[in-house]
Amino acid sequence: MKFKILLLSLLSTISFLQAQNSNQGAFALGSISGKVIDKSSSQPIPYVNVSVKLDGKVVTGGITQDNGSFSIKNLELKQYVVEFQFMGYKTQTVSVNLNDATKNVNLNTISLEEEAVQLEGVEIVSERSTVVQKIDRKVINIGKDLIASGNTASEIMNNIPTVSVDPQTKELSLRGNSNVRVLIDGKPSNIDSAQLLQQIPSSSIKQIELITNPSAKYNPEGMSGIINIILHKNSQQGFNGSINSGVTFGVTPKVNSALNLNYKVGKVNFYTNYGFNHGKNENHGYIDSFRPTLENHQDFGGSNLNTSHLIKLGMDYYINEKNTISFYTSQNIVNGGGIGFTNVNYSDLLLRDSRQTSDSETDNHTQTYDLAYKHDFTKKGETLDFQANFSNTDSPENSDYEYTQTNPTSTRFTNNDIARDTDYLQINVDYVNPLSESVKLEIGAETRLQKITNDFVETVSEPSLSYNRLGHSNFEFTRNIHSFYTNIGKQWKKWSVQAGVRLEQYEIDGDFSNVVTSSNPTENINDQSTIKDDIFSIYPSLFFNYKASDKDSFNFNFSRRVDRPSIGQISPIREWTTPLVESRGNPSLEPQFTNSFETNYTRTTKIGSITAGVFFRQINDEISRVIYKNPDNNNQDIISYDNFDDNHAIGAEVSANLKLTKWWSVNASSDAYFKTVRGTVQNANSGLQERAEADVVIFNARMNNNFVATKKLRFNLFGMYRGKDLGLQFERKPMYKMDIGSTYTILKGKGSITARLNDVFQTMHFGFDGSIPYRQAGAFYWESRTFYLGFNYMFGGGKNSAMQRKQRDQNETQSGGGLL
Template sequence: MKLKLFVFLTLCTIGFTTAQNASGNGVITGKVIDKNSQQPIPYVNVSVLEDSKIITGGITQENGNFTIKGLPLKKYLVEFQFIGYKKVTKEVTLSENNKTVNLNNVIIEEEAVQLAGVEIVKERSTIEQKIDRKVVNVGKDLIASGNTASDIMNNIPTVSVDPQTKELSLRGNSNVRVLIDGKPSNIDAGQLLQQIPSSSIKQIELITNPSAKYNPEGMSGIINIILHKNSQDGFNGSINSGVTFGETPKVNSALNLNYRVGKVNFYSNYGFNHGLNANRGHINSFRPNLENRQEFGGSNLNTSHLVKLGMDYYIDEKNTISFYTNQNIVAGGGDGYTTINYDSALLRDSKQFSYSDNDNYTQTYDLAYKHDFSKKGETLDFQANFSNTESPEKTDFKFNQTNPTSTRFTTNDIERDTDYLQINLDYVNPITESIKLELGAETRIQKITNDFDETISEPSESYNRVGNSNFVFTRNIHSLYTNFGKQWTKWSAQVGVRLEQYEIDGDFQNVVTSSNSTENINDRSAIKDDIFSVYPSVFFSYKMNDKNTFNFNYSRRVDRPSIGQISPIREWTTPLVESRGNPALEPQFTNSFEVNYTRTTTIGAITAGVFYRQINDEIGRVIYKNPDNNNQDIISYSNFDNNHAFGTEISANLKVAKWWSINASSDAYFKTVRGTVENANTGNQERAEVDVVIFNARMNHNFVATKKLRFNLFAMYRGKDLGLQFERKPMYRMDVGSTYTILKGKGSITARMNDVFETMNFSFDGSIPYRQTGAFYWESQTFYIGFNYMFGGGKNSALQRKQRDQNETQGSGGLL
């Protein structure tokens, strides 16, 4: 009995010892070395995998060494990953006879070789479909298509830039927000995109259905432009300069500088634009008894300076504080004319001349702090952003009428001042390898003051009129959000909700005195609103295999009226047309659904998708008679009925041959627009409804002739659009260009001919409130020649790579 008990205890001891050895006595050690510099690399991610699943891991120390302890005695795959480097894997077998394995020096190699302190970009752009966004990785083919961000946007699937106004739209809708490195900009998007060199762009994210983490504004979503982060010690920079030849030459230049020493990184950017832009157009009006033709024309001379100065201070490997300031100065002015020729000899033809000076000064100050917790991926971000914009405008009008001749002089003096404060706090916690929690809070406070003085004088009739309109508008938005993400083997999901309290308060006062006492006015009105809203979002992704991925998502969005849409102060005027806002305008809410499919082939990726939008109180343009002037129409905004829209789109990024690549996309939108319009004959408001089909397509071909020379061919077609009151005619154009690399790859020369056949213009045909046709033209046919040069050099900084590159939304070293 004692012998049996002894044998039993012995076997238990052996089993326990074996199990103990198998469960935690194995050790893997080594050192990670850079292949080129032969220097150790700190903070490299080391993962230990068993059956393709990560069971443990760690990071390398400052000297590149790593030690993974407590491993069961089994066979493993060890992965080494570091941003900017190729992944390396090693097979390791731990056994009773080999409990400690020393991998010695593990050599890893950079994916993108550093040349003169500037990252070498890939030859060809690629497109990735992620769970909540489409990511365009910008390659040389896109950079060659234009010198600025504005130039290359037309080559991005479903994105368009209006060639005249530079207004940006996504999926045919201009209600889109633009972020730079994940942060909002207080500078007009059209102007900002012209200041960012295309060579500074690393990625463009198309977030057509943003999650609860983002502000819910913008029906068509968000465009996030991610800039290259300089990862070099020492001094680095780039310069871009170009001239566009139209009716007159226009200059665009940008200088980017970066200096890293120790724990401090300094950066500065300067952008310069100068040019005279001409435009013209006409409108034929068939209004009963007032049939006429209006002709418009003029030119505007604008000079802008955009300066950014900033600093990053890397307190230690877990804490970074950043500060930057933007100073944007724009000086503009121009002259224009409007002529009106009536069909009836009984009506007096007229001509109006205008001379304007427009200035804009925006100053922005931004402070950010980032903390990395001990757990990998757990972060806390704080940002405070304040900006002030002053934009005075003075315009003199001279209005002449014939038969009999009379002259009226008008001066408009406008003062606009905007203060904006935004504070964000964001927390990310990867609870497990497959579960992630995001929490955040945001406050936005905005105050806008508009002061409009108008003086009218008609010497021949001894008539004088002086008016003052003042509009003070405040808007406060307070938000809380949470996102919860979960990953399975082939599935991933993300659900979130955003809570927002929206408060507005507006006060409008209008005082008019004239030599004709019957025109004296002293009116005052106010607008006030207080809305609490909930914005949910849901995302699902299914990766069938490496070649097939499906995505489904839903979110609730809002389009809140801008100051220009609600301000009763007129924006511009002609003798027959005036533009002003509508103080009674309500926010527009949208429920947006999407399904996308991505297919990866041997020559590239193809993405197809469908979407549906249910729109409540849709905001749209309306035209109605001016109640104070029966001969003048007012263009304003109104809330239409609840509408809906759905569409399909397909895009492809293909490498047809070594020398030929294609980016192509097409989309079709189907929508029903309902609302109330004015009947010109009766003056009554009537219900209207129209079904609309819009088709757009674009194709960008890139041809590599030699290692240094490449050619580009771009064509686009924007189909007709039908509204309640008019139809916009189709628009199309074709561009050709080439890029030649010089100075051992550090520089390049780009030449491009835009709108080769001069077919791009805006034309329309309207029937409500009466028949109107018209067209507007600008300098669409231009020739551009540009030069880009990258300079500087330095030693890689692993700490800076970890802190800057790992967080793509860190707003450093770029224009904002």
């Protein structure tokens, strides 16, 4: 219904503009004006669709302004019927007679009465999801079919075309690339996206925008683009909210709950959100290593118990119709711990087998404070937005390791004490000015200041050898980014174009120190190093859209992107270690730049829409994983990062959102892309760096089927296939699974019960086989087959507020009422 009203508003506006152009220079024309208000509250209602009809046909029209007023000019002197239509209100009509005596008619105040059935909960949700291709993004309007496929944002993401969520790490990827940024209502979050997506109930999501080639307005970081999650905005006076809770049964049960509350009174809107996650996750795996003279089999496994609390408190204050100020704070607290083991059995009986066990405790506390101000100028569409966001993350970790070798038996004890602290400040201002009916200008500036401190203390003792070692590493890192952007867009006839450029100054400064004191004097170390960089970059973007007809549209776009190394990728402090493998960053890592080209075609039919597209990426200094020997321990490998040569990727994708029958709808997608990977890897025998190259063809597909049994009962069947991927050192094996589920609506549509069995045949796991720097093969397993049972309930109600509805419609920039 909302889509139809918006479409009618758009068509009416276009007709209105065409009528104005065609009548310019004419005379003996009239006008109709007035103001639309809510009958019960007497508040003005903006964005009401006003249609002027002649003999039952719409000849022109428009929409009401922020203050509810409207004025339709250049009308021939005839007898008209003016119709006022807006969602949630009864349609009203008024007859108007324009003649020589009365050319300009003022209808004064038009009072609209709300429908007898009031909206309750957050918003009415359509039966099935729809996909809309816009000039710079693909928009998925979330329907009940996708909500039924998962309880959280993380779970329904796997049903979105070209989006994948790693079933174990919950890492998000777009078009097979994990370098993707996640925004909530157009704003970044300081909370890790994997955790954040598990805290957002699927029922709270209104739209998901896939911005595979972001314009200059957006931060250029992330090679594969941006995923913007738009949440429902509460549009009601009074108290209302929702509760979402569920249990996932695997090896052990896990709970996930979220409570959203909203209270709107007068000009103030208060909201609070609370998310809770608790559960233990089991995993295991193996690696067969064929390293010359050190052939071995490794078994590993463990469990992690995590409890997280995400609390958000905020308010929106509508000073007047032109000014709004918002503030929120979020507190994210995670307490976790885990135990693990790694067994190494060598083929050579002369080598000593080993076993390492670990016991760790981790804490993470992220506190965020956000202030936003929005000003609407008198000119329609002219706005000014200001935002300041500060966050601090404190994440200490303490781990104990016990390493035992056999024949003869010896034991070594290690304690790692890690302190991590991050301060982040972001300030940005955005200005939008419609220079004319067909031209829009956007300009903005942004500053991001980040300071990270990592402090690592390692204590090692081996009582049988009277061996002791104390290591202390410290890494302080600052990153400052200052940017300015401008976009200008123009529409004419069936064409629309948007061009922009973003200028950024990127500065980093890092200091690393590593001091080791050992009972073995040869191990004593006192290293000091620094990292400095100062880069000025230009990021252009260009978008073309051609709407050939109401059913066919074409889109072409280009943008330049960057992937800057994260703190984990450049910190020389090790991330984790086993007897044979250690993970650490590379301080000399350089940013990766990508030139991205893309074109799409969308066809709308009676049963849905189909989108096909191709893309090409030119990648400079590609960042990738690399394995090499530890120079300080010949028996251990280092997993790190390095810049490979310039690479490229080309691919195609097809997605469809179809309602095949009244009871069966399908959301399906497939993509295939080809890439050439070039770089330098280490030869296991010589230890020298050698050039390597690999050509890769990757194919992915998924299908989400929704079956409506009754008005209250629906079923879901989901299947996915992720093809093999080949890198310079490893080949990732194909992954596939099937899920089944059902949702039953209760409590007069306010509540629902969802049941789902994931990975029915338990086929989902991560397998790999590699030959560089030497042959290795293995697999990782987790709790892929689980049963989920969840409950969702929306409560409260009240009368719709026009002022709050205006904020809801501007959902790309509002922060209120949602999780961040």
